[in-house]
Structures are given as C-alpha cells and as structure tokens.
Amino acid sequence: MEDTLGLLRIIVRRGINLAVRDTVSSDPYVVITMGQQKLKTHVVKKNCNPEWNDELILSIKDPNVPINLAVYDKDMFTLDDQMGDAEIDIKPYIAALKLGKSLRNLPNGCALKRIQPGRTNCLADESSIVWNNGKITQDMHLKLRNVECGEVLIQMEWIEAPGCKGLECEGMAQLYSLYFVILRIGLTCSVLEMCINRNRTVILFQLLFNDEL
Numbered sequence: 001m002e003d004t005l006g007l008l009r010i011i012v013r014r015g016i017n018l019a020v021r022d023t024v025s026s027d028p029y030v031v032i033t034m035g036q037q038k039l040k041t042h043v044v045k046k047n048c049n050p051e052w053n054d055e056l057i058l059s060i061k062d063p064n065v066p067i068n069l070a071v072y073d074k075d076m077f078t079l080d081d082q083m084g085d086a087e088i089d090i091k092p093y094i095a096a097l098k099l100g101k102s103l104r105n106l107p108n109g110c111a112l113k114r115i116q117p118g119r120t121n122c123l124a125d126e127s128s129i130v131w132n133n134g135k136i137t138q139d140m141h142l143k144l145r146n147v148e149c150g151e152v153l154i155q156m157e158w159i160e161a162p163g164c165k166g167l168e169c170e171g172m173a174q175l176y177s178l179y180f181v182i183l184r185i186g187l188t189c190s191v192l193e194m195c196i197n198r199n200r201t202v203i204l205f206q207l208l209f210n211d212e213l
Contacts, residue, residue, distance in 0.1 A: 005167060007159035008058045008090065012041050012069075014051040018150040021073035021081040022046075028083060029074055030152065034058050034067045043074045057159070063094045069152060071144060084144030086122035086152065093138045096129040097158050098167050106131045117143075124151050 012030045020026055028050050030041040037058055044050035058067070067090060071083040096112040106112075110131045117123040124143035129136060137157045144150040160166060 003061050004164045005060045005063070006164045007161050008060050009157045009159055010056045010058065011155040012052045012054050012056060013153040013155060014049070015071065016049055016151040016153070018048040018050070018071060019083045019147050020048060021083060026083065027074040028071050031070045031072060032056050032058070032067065035065050063090055069142065069154070071150065071152065082146070084147030084150045086142040086144050088140065088142070088154070089121055090156065093129055093156055094167065097136055108132050112136065
C-alpha cells in the first residue's frame with residue numbers, strides 16, 4: 001500500500017440499449033481493467049437494459065494509467081461475445097479531489113467541474129464532479145465504442161484508505177483564502193482548477209456568472 005495513492009470505488013449502475021448478442025437479447029456483464037487489475041460485475045440474464053449497481057474498487061498508484069470498461073455477453077459453451085468498450089478518464093476527477101479537500105464549506109450539490117462530451121473522451125452526456133456531504137463524486141454516462149449501440153452509467157468515489165500515500169494538495173491554503181475572497185465580493189464560480197507548473201502552484205478560476213454555487 002506504500003505506493004498506492006488511494007482507492008477508487010466505481011459503482012457500475014446500469015446499461016442502456018446494449019447490443020443483442022443472443023437470439024433476441026444478451027446476458028451482459030462489465031469488466032473494468034487498470035494495469036494488472038481486473039474486476040467484474042455480476043451477469044444480468046436476458047436484458048439489454050441491465051441494472052448492476054455493483055461496487056468495484058481499484059487501487060490507484062498512477063492516475064495516468066488508463067482505466068478501461070468493457071461489456072461482454074456471457075455464453076455457456078463458447079467465448080463470451082464483446083459488446084463494446086469505453087475508456088474512463090479520471091484525471092479531471094483527481095484534480096477536483098485535490099481542490100475539494102480544502103473547501104470544506106461548499107454547499108451540497110456544488111459542481112466543482114463539468115466535462116463535456118468530445119473526441120478525447122467517451123462521454124455520451126455532460127459529466128459533473130460534485131461535492132455532496134463531504135464527498136466528491138463523479139457520475140459518467142459512457143458511450144460504448146466498437147459496437148453498434150450501447151451506453152453504461154457509472155459513478156466514481158475516492159476512498160482514502162489507511163496506509164495509502166494520499167493526494168498532494170500543494171497550494172491549497174492560498175486557494176482556500178482566494179475562494180472566500182471571491183465569495184465576499186459577490187462573484188460566483190462553478191470551476192476551480194489547480195495546475196502544477198514547474199513546481200509552482202498556478203490557480204485558475206473560470207467565473208461563470210450564470211451558474212450559482
């Protein structure tokens with residue numbers, strides 16, 4: 001655990017309009033891999049809109065290592081059929097975690113960051129990283145690749161386990177002070193990002209006047 005930053009809980013919620021791989025339906029399950037780690041949900045029989053609600057926990061040593069989600073159709077006597085895949089990008093979530101640990105007074109439901117679907121991700125819809133009851137979570141609506149149709153909904157939550165290194169929060173004291181200065185002068189913001197550049201903390205604020213905290 002000495003090299004581990006923390007644990008990432010991924011709740012695989014459900015699938016939407018998954019591909020048919022049997023006669024009229026499929027028996028889908030999800031596999032999540034990161035490096036040598038491989039985790040699976042249970043199989044849902046004969047359902048192309050399955051609800052799994054399974055919790056899978058990854059050990060995070062390097063947030064830059066890709067996390068891959070793949071869906072398969074369970075078969076009894078042949079190899080399981082592929083039903084598409086997607087990559088889970090956790091780097092924006094990790095950046096929000098470093099930010100949010102020092103902003104304990106945020107109201108519930110505050111969006112620390114919003115990520116839009118684009119060519120560089122597998123999002124089917126906007127994904128929000130949200131502060132709720134002292135926790136930071138991210139819901140992701142993933143569009144599966146390499147398949148004719150199908151989407152998967154997941155939620156991510158960070159777990160700080162004993163013995164883990166934890167996430168560094170360089171410059172958080174300055175960010176905390178500046179945040180409350182902004183609140184006092186009446187501005188609103190929905191995105192607060194911290195970037196590390198040449199060992200110096202650079203604080204970036206994107207002020208969105210139509211988006212209340």
